[in-house]
Amino acid sequence: MAESLKFHFDVDGDNFTSAGAASVEVKRKLRQLGFPAEVIRRVSIAMYEGEINMVVHARGGVADVYVEPNCITIVLADQGPGIPDIDLAMQEGYSTAPDNIRALGFGAGMGLPNMKRYTDEMKIDTVLKKGTTVTMKVYI
Amino acid sequence: MKIREIATLLDAEVLCGEQMLEEEVQNACGSDMMSDVLAYVKDQGVLVTGLVNSQVIRTAMMMDMHCVVFVRNKRPSPEMVELAKENHIALLASESRMYEACGKLYQHGLGSEGC
Ligand SMILES: Nc1ncnc2c1ncn2[C@@H]1O[C@H](COP(=O)(O)OP(=O)(O)OP(=O)(O)O)[C@@H](O)[C@H]1O
Ligand SMILES: [Mg+2]
Numbered sequence: 001m002a003e004s005l006k007f008h009f010d011v012d013g014d015n016f017t018s019a020g021a022a023s024v025e026v027k028r029k030l031r032q033l034g035f036p037a038e039v040i041r042r043v044s045i046a047m048y049e050g051e052i053n054m055v056v057h058a059r060g061g062v063a064d065v066y067v068e069p070n071c072i073t074i075v076l077a078d079q080g081p082g083i084p085d086i087d088l089a090m091q092e093g094y095s096t097a098p099d100n101i102r103a104l105g106f107g108a109g110m111g112l113p114n115m116k117r118y119t120d121e122m123k124i125d126t127v128l129k130k131g132t133t134v135t136m137k138v139y140i
Numbered sequence: 141m142k143i144r145e146i147a148t149l150l151d152a153e154v155l156c157g158e159q160m161l162e163e164e165v166q167n168a169c170g171s172d173m174m175s176d177v178l179a180y181v182k183d184q185g186v187l188v189t190g191l192v193n194s195q196v197i198r199t200a201m202m203m204d205m206h207c208v209v210f211v212r213n214k215r216p217s218p219e220m221v222e223l224a225k226e227n228h229i230a231l232l233a234s235e236s237r238m239y240e241a242c243g244k245l246y247q248h249g250l251g252s253e254g255c
Contacts, residue, residue: 016193016195017193017194017219018194019195019198020194020195020198020202021198023198023202024198024201024227027201027202037204041202041203041204044202045178045202045203048178048198048199048202049175049178052195104191104193104195105172105173105174105175105189105191105193105195105196105199106173106174106175106195107175108173108175108176108179109175110175110176110178110179111175111178113179114175114178114179
């Protein structure tokens with residue numbers, strides 16, 4: 001793979017059932033491109049957590065994935081409520097998810113810490129009432 | 141342990157993935173919280189859960205799992221079964237409760253490394 005590839009997805013905020021479909025698609029594409037299994041797993045788990053967050057906390061958004069031979073970059077952008085305290089949100093176990101989300105198997109407050117753990121770089125840009133952009137990089 | 145042995149031990153119905161029954165899995169993980177499952181990147185082959193929605197299948201896919209066991213006689217929707225088929229994940233449904241199902245599998249040598 002000589003040049004870089006770009007994938008774009010709209011993440012529907014009204015449909016919990018389809019949440020994660022973009023991450024599944026990215027996983028499939030990275031497999032076709034022949035990346036190591038461990039890299040694919042880290043990228044797809046981090047993106048999946050971020051995608052679920054957009055659906056659960058921010059009414060959806062857009063996902064862009066840039067694939068280069070030695071780096072995969074995931075950019076998740078939403079126009080949701082923003083994150084008031086990033087340090088707090090990054091703590092394991094901190095969650096504002098309501099009970100109906102918990103009943104669906106999410107809301108353990110593990111998503112952001114997981115995303116950080118599985119990627120080499122993670123940056124959160126957030127503005128209250130305007131939205132949040134999470135940028136993650138995994139080096140190969 | 142073979143997926144077939146899991147089905148036998150838990151007296152489970154095979155909902156899809158019959159062609160995978162001879163596959164070996166090394167360890168398993170039991171949880172209704174998908175974010176907890178996602179927190180541990182290890183080669184867990186099997187997810188035992190009482191939660192039924194399409195995110196269970198996607199979580200298993202993200203973790204490269206081969207088999208999902210639904211306990212307490214929970215039944216996935218046809219869409220979930222389709223998603224699992226497309227992605228080579230065997231689905232089993234058992235009447236056992238979570239504790240009992242995990243206990244039986246553990247007792248018969250299916251470990252929990254990384255869970
Ligand atoms: N895109 C987002 N927009 C607004 N708030 C967010 C966003 N992502 C995360 N948050 C806030 O940060 C908190 C922690 O997020 P994190 O992903 O760690 O946990 P969670 O989504 O609540 O639960 P889990 O990820 O374990 O299912 C969330 O509860 C929410 O308050
Ligand atoms: Mg989350």
